[in-house]
Amino acid sequence: MLAESPLIQSMRTAVAAAPDDVLLRLHLAELLLNAGHTDAAVAEVAVTLQHAPCDVQARELMARAMGAPAVGPGEAMAAAPPPAASTTAPPRASAPEQPPAPAPRSTVGFDWKAAENQVGDVVPPRFTEAPLAVDGNGDPGDAAAWDVELPGTVRLADVGGMPEVKERLEAAFLAPLRNPELRRLYGKSLRGGLLLYGPPGCGKTFIARAVAGELGASFLSVSVNDVLDMWIGNSERNMHEVFQTARRQAPCVVFLDEVDALGGKRSRTQSNGMRNTVNQLLTELDGIDAGANEGVFVLAATNVPWDVDIALRRPGRLDRTLLVLPPDGPAREAILRYHLRDRPIENVDLSKLLKATDGLSGADLAHLCEGAAEYALLDSARTGTVRMIGMKDMLAAAGQIAPSTEPWFAAARNVAMYANEGGMYDDLVAYLKKKRKL
Structure with a gap:
């Protein structure tokens, strides 16, 4: 290599400092070509x-680099314009005669498609997806547009503690699926919401x-950004396509994250578009046809259930509620073990x-485990x-963290x-009384 x-x-340094300077880059290209770096x-x-796709000098330089044939003398004579009549005196005989200018190279007949294929690995594509139409219409109906996860390996056994939560989930979803004969006997449908x-950061997602894993079902997580x-009309169509995708992938768990943003109280909403989106969500939860949502399980999560439209909590929709509280002792132990599993620790009680x-x-x-690791790292x-993470680091980090759930319990x-x-909130009242917060 030269x-x-x-x-x-x-x-090259100058071009790197001014990458949009076309003339500067062309000068570099010509120097490279003259030096044999084709x-x-x-x-x-x-x-x-x-x-600059139409830059003549760039196209001529590309043709030259790609080995386009030069124009013949006859072609150059035919292409050259006739000389204009001169009104000045002819040059003196003693003046040296200037050498003729080199004939320009022609780009006629140059195979630009072949050149594009040759530099395809050098120049990345300018666009990676088709632009939307003027009215904003894309193609949200494509099932591939929705990220449907295959049945995962996470199970309820991986959720530490929370026996009340697991028992409620068993009654709502899991027991009917595991016992099809009893389900048919008691007329229990394979659908539900x-x-x-509960407070943020307590593991609702x-x-x-874990429920999807227990069901052996696909998992479709939906947030406000996916729908609005x-x-x-596009928000309503997006909501419809979410449920259509879930019906095609049944059994499927549709997880509506921050459902207060997707299904907030219509009485507080000034936007007709937002009201229509909530109406569409209600329609999809009901199912257009009888049995349309068979095998579609809807789980919704929110930190502010009091802001969710009351119609969403009507029987047959999100009719069952489950309070997810801060982790109890066994759950905290499982979480701490998980976040400390790959860190060097010693004598942690x-x-x-x-x-x-x-x-x-x-x-x-x-965050506590991250803080303890920082203490040990800075000390080392x-x-x-280099030393291990000890109990002193863990307690120091715990002392710096105030429970992030307190503002939620205050509201x-x-x-x-x-x-x-x-x-509606009897379980919350019982917890507050137990913790003497009420």
Whole structure:
């Protein structure tokens, strides 16, 4: 491989500083071509043609680099315009005669498709997907547009503690599926909706994935960004396509994350488009035809169930609610073991640590393990001696973390006291009384 001259290296530095300067890049390409670096010259010209596809000099330089034939003398004479009549005196005889200008190379008949194929590996494609139409219509009906996960390996046994949550899930979904004869005897349908609510960071999404794993069902997670669209009618169509995809992939768990954003109270909504989206969600939960949602299990999660439209909680829709609280002792132990499994630890007393972490969410516990690792890392960097993560680090990190669930319980307390119509939040009231927060 030929070595590049200092001039070419300097030009490369200049082009890197001003990548959009077409003339500068063409000058570099010409230097490379003259020095015998044909492939590098082709690459630079190709980038130039990306910025300026109609640049004549770039096209001629590409033709020259790709070995296009030069124009013959006769063709050059025919192509040249006739000389204009001169009004000045002819040059003196003693003046040296200037050499004729070199004939320009022709790009007539040049195979641009072959050139494009040759530089295809050098120049990335300018666009990777078809643009939307003027009215915003894409093709959301394609099932591949929705990320449907295959049945996973996560099971409820992987969820530490939470016996009440597991028992409720067993009654709502799992027992009817495991006992088809009893299901047919008692007329239990393979459909249903469950609303998971509670403070943030307590594992509602993980529980939904565990339910899908227990069912051996596909998992389709839907958030507000997947549905809402700026064009009128597209949000409703997206919502319909979500459920159509789930019906085609049945058995399938549809997980509506932050359902208060997708199904907020219509009485508080000023936008007609948002009201129509909630109406479409209600229609899909009911199923257009009898049995249309057979094998489609809907799990929704929210931190603010009091903001969810009451129609969504009507029997036959999200009619069952489940409070997901901060992890209990066995759950905290499982979470701590999980986040410490690949870290160097020594003499960590989990029983003592569990008492110091009461009330922390799963996200808080993950942050605690990160903080303890930082303490040990910084100490090792200061002393120059690598040491293990110890109990002192864990307790120091725990002392710096305030439970992130406290603001949620402060808001939920008012709801439990003054807005518990029909015993909707009885489980929350019982927990607050148990913790003496009510």
